[in-house]
Amino acid sequence: MQIEKYKIDELNQYKIQQHKRRFENVAADINNVEDILHKLTEFQIAIPSWALGTGGTRFGRFSAGGEPRNLEEKIEDIGLLHKLNNSSGAISLHIPWDIPSNTNNIKVLAAQNNLRFDAMNSNTFQDQPDQHLSYKFGSMQHVNKAVRRQAIEHNTDVIKYGIELGSKSLTVWLSDGSNFPGQLNFRKAFQYTLESLQEVYNALPDDWKMFVEYKAYEPNFYSTTVGDWGQSFLYASKLGFKAYTLVDLGHHLPNANIEQIVSLLLMEEKLGGFHFNDSKYGDDDLTVGSIDPYQLFLIFKELAEGMDARGMNHSGDLAWMIDASHNVKDPLEDLLQSVEAIMIAYAQALLVDSTALAEVQQLNDVVNAQEILQRAYRTDVRPLVAEARLRSGAALEPLQLLRELQVREILIKERGSKTISTGL
Ligand code: RM4
Ligand code: MN
Ligand code: MN
Numbered sequence: 001m002q003i004e005k006y007k008i009d010e011l012n013q014y015k016i017q018q019h020k021r022r023f024e025n026v027a028a029d030i031n032n033v034e035d036i037l038h039k040l041t042e043f044q045i046a047i048p049s050w051a052l053g054t055g056g057t058r059f060g061r062f063s064a065g066g067e068p069r070n071l072e073e074k075i076e077d078i079g080l081l082h083k084l085n086n087s088s089g090a091i092s093l094h095i096p097w098d099i100p101s102n103t104n105n106i107k108v109l110a111a112q113n114n115l116r117f118d119a120m121n122s123n124t125f126q127d128q129p130d131q132h133l134s135y136k137f138g139s140m141q142h143v144n145k146a147v148r149r150q151a152i153e154h155n156t157d158v159i160k161y162g163i164e165l166g167s168k169s170l171t172v173w174l175s176d177g178s179n180f181p182g183q184l185n186f187r188k189a190f191q192y193t194l195e196s197l198q199e200v201y202n203a204l205p206d207d208w209k210m211f212v213e214y215k216a217y218e219p220n221f222y223s224t225t226v227g228d229w230g231q232s233f234l235y236a237s238k239l240g241f242k243a244y245t246l247v248d249l250g251h252h253l254p255n256a257n258i259e260q261i262v263s264l265l266l267m268e269e270k271l272g273g274f275h276f277n278d279s280k281y282g283d284d285d286l287t288v289g290s291i292d293p294y295q296l297f298l299i300f301k302e303l304a305e306g307m308d309a310r311g312m313n314h315s316g317d318l319a320w321m322i323d324a325s326h327n328v329k330d331p332l333e334d335l336l337q338s339v340e341a342i343m344i345a346y347a348q349a350l351l352v353d354s355t356a357l358a359e360v361q362q363l364n365d366v367v368n369a370q371e372i373l374q375r376a377y378r379t380d381v382r383p384l385v386a387e388a389r390l391r392s393g394a395a396l397e398p399l400q401l402l403r404e405l406q407v408r409e410i411l412i413k414e415r416g417s418k419t420i421s422t423g424l
Helices: 005-027 033-042 071-085 103-112 145-165 186-202 229-239 258-267 293-309 331-351 354-362 366-377 382-391 398-404 407-415
Strands: 046-048 090-094 116-121 169-173 209-213 243-248 271-276 319-322
Touching (some): 033 382, 071 331, 145 169, 209 229, 293 331, 331 382
């Protein structure tokens, strides 16, 4: 399915008066509005190839129908999203779920949809049907050298696919750990993992980055070998300058201060990228911003300020990705909501008066510090985000247009109602 540009323009035209009123209202109080709009237009968030099928949990999965049957259809889906919002111009692939059958065709298709290839993701947390040795007791940490070798080779294969596609980074998330006390020697598990990661690191092209993603628990419940940002930071530091920590918002213990973690990782030049989602309890994989939008804003405030302090480019210098987050929602609708929530938090962060904040911090004026943050957070920035979209030819209201164009109904007609996508 394709969305013709004139359909976007038609609905925009219908909404334009209302939009202009709202935009002018908020823009009147912002002196660097053009700069903010430029940053919003530039900002791109990668869509994961494994989040386009209907989600659910390991207990059940309730398909909405029309799920993409292959990588080509996944790219088509992301192309639709990008056409609607002009903010999701990249795809992040999970291997072996999405091995391209013909790399050249895939590259052409991605280019036609204005998409680039973001980080490649490896998978040593599941056993594949044709796999020789099992990952039941871990992969890179495994006591058996042959299992570690298999995991290393899988990762170097993923790098090869990525090179062919033009990706520039590898995300390694390991489910390695233990379920019971005594099961593992922690130091050995760390050393084996480090040695294995080092071999993968050595296979990276010069202009690639490697992201070491941490997770507090699940599927292992007693210990996790890359369990928190401290451990990830340790691996990344020992590996070298191409290795970074990746923060997945669902991978912390309850009430962790993620914005502080982000701030310090940025200071140490070890923050590589993000997986956005939201959670109430653990790795719930809920839509980013659906549970705690204030936390998302606080994270973005640290990101914007920390990146500015180091002269970094907001859009290109970190890898911005969404992780699976749709659960019972239509995945395309969920992804539009996710991107919108990220753009809103980013726009709010750009509104923070950082000079005034630094001054009141120096005076220990706690009350005004809160006022400054919440003034930005409570500004309705949706018209700014919409204006950035309008200027780049995308839809003023992507979600509404998706429904009006009956995208899901058309995809069901094209692909059938019983299709199942690869992924979790
Ligand atoms: C993990 C982690 C990884 C993702 C898998 C599917 O919990 O978030 O980033 O690749 O799930
Ligand atoms: Mn993740
Ligand atoms: Mn996760």
